[in-house]
Amino acid sequence: MAVPPTYYLLLSVAVFCIGVAGVLIRQNALLFLMSVELMLNAANINFVYFSQFWGNVTGQTFSLFVIAIAAAEVAVGIGIVLVLYRNFDGVDVTQATTMRW
């Protein structure tokens, strides 16, 4: 008996919402990046499961791409964090408000 789709989806939603909560609560840019990883992986769970569900490898292949893009995102993200630190003397995202108003 296979695990019903609802379970996978609930897991994925939970992981995604934990990622969202991380973005909402924390102020550290590095933790932001980690939270974003969580959200991406929530998507990956869905991809992989539905790949199996439809009997098609497209979903799995796509999850590989997502991982690759997550790597790219982290690379750029860390670069931005670096600049953020340099310009605002910290990695607190709430400090970087120069461009408002």
Added chain:
Amino acid sequence: MAAFDFAPLIVLLPFAGFLVAVGAALTRPGVLPKGGALPGIAATVGSLLLSAWVALQVLAGDRAAETVYVWSAAPAAGVPELVFSLLLDPLAALMLLVVSLVALLVHVFSLGYMNDEGETGLPRYYAGLGLFTASMLGFVVAGNLLMAFVFFELVGLCSYLLIGFWFREPGPPSAAKKAFLVTRFGDYFFLVGLVGVFATFGTAAFAGPESFPVLAEAVLAGEASARTFGFEARTWFSVLGLLILGGVLGKSAQFPLHTWLPDAMEGPTPVSALIHAATMVAAGVYLVARVYGFYALLPTVLAVIALVGGFTALFAATMCVVKREIKQVLAYSTISQYGYMMLGLGAGGYVAATFHLLTHAMFKALLFLGAGSVIIAMHHDEDMWNMGGLREKMPVTYYTFLAGSLALAGIVPFSGFWSKDEVLYEALIHGLAGSPAVLVAYAMGLLAVLFTGFYTFRMVLLTFHGDPRTETARDPHGVGWSVKAPLVVLGVLATTAGALNAVPVHEVLGFPPEYLHDWLAHDGGQSAFAALTSEHYGELLKTQAGYASAEVSSVAAGLVSLALALVGAGAAVVLYRGPDPDPHTEKLGAARTVLYNNYYQDEYQAWLAESFVRPLARVLDGVDQGVVDGGVNAVSSVSLFSGRRLRYVQTGVVSNYAALLTLGLTALVVAAALVGGWFT
């Protein structure tokens, strides 16, 4: 019809002179000898000769009313065509002669007044004179009201340019502005009237069966219809007549629009002689005479014309009494004399007014040119109290000036007597026969004769008699032939022109014939022009305006006015003779102050312009900037303000944006679910 074929050249020759002078002004100075005077003189000689030829042709019985240029063609039926047309009839031919003759003489005189005095900008001066002559001649031959208005305005432009000739001084530009503005105010009414004539009759032609005076007559007789905008026909025509009269009052300097003319004396004296005495100012009166067939239908308007004329004649004459500057005396005297012409027209004396127009052009041009000669001699000092004793030094000027003065004062047998007398006679006979307004106007005109005699001889005595009162007057500057020749020509004409129409003499002796009456009375056998004759006008005055004639001897009436003129002149001689006359008018006290300040007419008009209109404009400007533009800026400031407040939504904190995104997504999903019924 040979002469008539060349008639457009009468206008175009001086215009060519204008173009030559403009060209000279634009190239290097001195490119033309005499500063461009010679082309102007040649052109006016040509115009004069052609005018004479035209006059001969008219005398032979020819008349012409022909379209020379279609200004705006009619693309559909029932739409008026706007054309320029020539109307050559006795009145126009007479006026052509007068205008081209005076223009020629003034051109010649300018050689002495402007060239010999070393003025700069002479091409500009002669360009102005040329354009003026062309425009004035164009006005005279105009065959419809539109063309008349066109040239009416153009002579106003030339007047502006020539009054302001000495633009580097503060006075002339201001006077030029005032002259144009006041006449423009009159022209406004003229233009409304002109447009109204088009709207009412669909044409503005002067002559022919389709002309508007003829149509108006037919409408009043019930034989035709016109669009009268809900008014009774005669009422509406009277409104139109009064509107056109507005232009006349402005141009002919009649009360209350007379104030510009004395200021216009800031211009060069030959200009004053040509424009502000003999020709342009006559344009208004000429216009009334030109459409007399229209005015003769409207007794109310005629009464207004007569009253305005009589009042202006008296009113202006009183102001002359106290003036110090010779040109000011002549300016107010000009206003007064045009008042007589208006009186004559209003009283039904079409021929009389035309006659006075003719003689006045001669003697007033003469007086202005004489004054110009005196001014040259006095090194451009115009104050009569600085003159005196010039009689011996400049006899030609003295005798011609005296001839002009006698004509102005109305002393027999000089020309002014005959024409002024005839105007007053016409006013008397029509006034006595049941037209009280005309009678009142007559009384004012008669009283003005007394003043005229007085101020004329006061001027002559102060200028030429007695001992010289200043060094300049003891040793005046000499004048050349170019000054004297025009004076002599005009002097002869001012003395003799009365013979054209010596009505009292004719009444007593049956001789000489009343040339001018005959000239203006007949249509030369061409019935198309019957509506433009004084015979026809007399008919209209009787049947339409209800003018009757009382039986009064013209000799008796003439004697009354002659007696008054002599009394006035005699009073002046008594008061101002002797080597060193006293300034008697200063004894008048407060009355003199009022007179010297022109009844404060200038003051109230200047007050209207300076203290009413301009502050009103400033208030409106404030309203515009504050309220209208303020409203616009208020609308924009609403968006600016709300934008300034709303931007605080953008905190710049990533977490806030993320929270909003999350909440937004949640809300959207919930909304979509509720609408889509996913939870059922």
Added chain:
Amino acid sequence: MTTRPRLRLGSHLLPALAALALFCVAAALVLTSTFGASQGFPADANVVASIGRAMFGLGGGDVPGESFLVAFIAVALLLDAALDGSLLLAKREEDGAAVALLSDGGRRLVGRSGEEDDD
């Protein structure tokens, strides 16, 4: 000084309610949805080989899939660009040389927080 994670409670946690709300909504959706039967992979299928074939667009894998060659190349380029971009961002502007994070030993960070304490 040693630190260990502490759970800080307080109003800064309030935004998490939004995440919670999202979870509730999504969970409700998931729970109310119905799914068909899972197809699954064939029992003897070589899934990894199929993924590789799909990724390079070779075709013929045991499990059906689409060709991702273009996406693969695009992602490769993207990674390359991201790497270069991160390097560019990390560079110091003055000398153009890549320098390590906290090259000043974190002194400025410390100094800045010290200033804040004075406020």
Added chain:
Amino acid sequence: MILAALMAVTAAAALVTFLVPDEYAGGAAAAFSALPLVGSLLLWAGFDGRGNALVDGEVAFETVSPWLTLGGYEVSWHVGLDGVSLPLVVLTAVLTTLAIVSAWSAIDERRSQFYGLVLFMETTLIGVFVSLDFLLWFVFWEAVLVPMYLLIGVWGGPRRKYAAIKFFVYTNVASLAMFIGFVALVLAAPVQTFDLPTVAAALRNEQISALLGLSPGALRTAAFAVMFVGFAVKVPVVPFHTWLPDAHVEAPSPVSVLLAGVLLKMGTYALLRYNFTMLPETAAALAVPIAAVAVLSVLYGAMLALAQEDLKRIVAYSSVSSMGYVILGLVAYTLYGVGGATFQMVAHGLISGLMFMAVGVIYHSTHTRMVGDMSGMADRMPVTTGILVAGAFGYMGLPLMAGFAGEFFVFVGSFASTTLPFAPVFTATAMFGIVVVAGYLLLAMQRTLFGPFRLDTDYEVQEAPLRDTVPLAVLLLCIVALGVAPDLLFGMIKDAVVPILQGGGL
């Protein structure tokens, strides 16, 4: 095709001018602008249209090719000329060339961009006047704003940003209103196209359906009102005029020439094409309020001009005044009224162009435009003064100059109007403007040009060079030529106006 070629050549000239180095840009732009000028004069010479393009006329140089379909509504590239639009195309070409020549002195930075934008604007202006499809027309109508915004905002005076944004936003909001009004009419009318002649025929001759809860009659009235307001901003009609003085004061003189000379005419041209051609009954029903704002514009604009101290503001407000006559002529709905209004557009374009150009020449010498800062300029700049005086008299409506012809036609037409109640009263009141205009122009001339020479700025004043005075003289010649022979243009205008009036009136 020839119109497309004309516009393509102008647009190409604009592009090339952008690339020309600054020092040659002026000459190149003048040479390029001669192409559309010659082209438009050739169009004039070869004009064979009859009647009105929107009312069953034979349209000259017509091209139609389908462009796209929007929700079942056909949009096409439909261009052509009739007696109303050709004079405005010629006016545009003439004024652009002269403005470019007059900019040689006035503009001394970013020249190639300046001239490029001017030529680009000429392209769009020609597009406005030749388009016979609503959406095509609207594209050009909006496109005109862009170069004008930049020309004011980049090369303008101290408050250029304020003026440019005010101009842009004000006219753009107005365009939006107008767009909504017209599209509503098209949706309600029994047509499936934005082709103007088709729409005009439907609106003039057929019933329209209700829309948005408005009955057909109410829809016509509402659309007319919204479109009138939209165009009134452009004209501008009091009380929507306040952007104009600001824009004129800040814009450099050559731009003012085009703004007053051509851009304002877009508003009255559109009023004629849309409101008064397509909705004549509604126009007649609303005649009294429209005539009232026209008279108000004339007198109020003139009074405001009297209060100004800045020469450019004087001319700007007098433009408001003069455009009031155009509105009066349109609402009179007679041959001389509508035709005279169209003629007055051209006449005012030339005369106000001349005035702004002459003020610019004086400003270039004195570096001030304030009336109180100078006097006696005639002493130092006689030729410029002479032309300025002539132009001012043209503005005052001196006979035998174009302004008089336009105003006189309008007055004759509006006095005799049967559409407009109390037409003589409105006309006579509006005509008083000719006195006020004489008042403020004569006063300003007396104070600045005449009297003893005085200048409160530290500049050496001498006669302007030929390259400044020749454009002035050319304009003056055009003004006099049109005043003496108005039928040069008025003939074709009358021909194009008659069909609109459905055989009515003077």
